[in-house]
Amino acid sequence: MNNCPKPIQRQAGIMLLEALIAILVFSLGILSLVALQxxxxxxxxxxxxxxxxxxxxxxxxxxxxxxxxxxxSLKTDFETGGGAYNAWLADVSGTEGLPGVVAASSGVTSTLPTVTVDDTAGATAGQVVITLFWRTPEMPPAEPGHRHIVVSQVVRNP
Known part of the structure; x- marks a missing residue:
């Protein structure tokens, strides 16, 4: 005579199914952590x-x-193409500088920094605008990439 009640026989394998679902939930959690990292x-x-x-x-x-x-003299020395600008450009495009700083060429957008100095009289006299660009290796060459703009006023008291 069989002493096992019928309801227990119908639940055969449910523990395996619960274990597989628990492994699935755990795996999704680990994959989410890896993506977050x-x-x-x-x-x-x-x-x-x-x-x-x-x-x-x-x-x-x-x-x-x-x-x-x-x-x-600020405009001559520090604006794009000036002597002090060229020395600074070596730091920007060097190994310690920003990645992907290149001049424009066929199919490549220029990522050289630009510097403008306003030497006109008035409220904006001495205003300096520095725009830096960089491109990470995964970015396409035709895309300008990231940009950082700094605006400052360099004026001496008379």
Whole structure:
């Protein structure tokens, strides 16, 4: 005579099904953590590049303040193509600078930084606008990439 009640026989294998569902939920949780870690690493890299761009722009503004020149000499030396600009550009595009800083070429958008100095009289005299660009390796070459703009006023008291 069979002593097993019928309801227990109908539940045969339910423990295996519960174990498989628990493994599925656990696996999804682990995959979510791995994806979160990858996003965290990418955002950390982006924050580093933004910080580097800010420091490079502040370095150029500091050089402008200690140059001792008037607005016309600031425009000549520090605006895009000037002597001090070219020395600063070596820092921006060097190994310690921003990634993907290149001049325009066939199919590639320029990511060279731009510097403008307003030497006209008035409220905006001495206003300096520094725009830095960078492109991470996964970005397509035709895309301009990331941009950081710093606006400052470099004016000496008379």
């Amino acid at each position: 990858a996003i965290s690493i990418k955002l950390t890299g982006d924050a580093k590049h933004r910080t580097d761009a800010t420091l490079l722009a502040n370095r150029l503004i500091g050089q402008m303040w200690v140059s001792g020149g008037n607005l016309a």
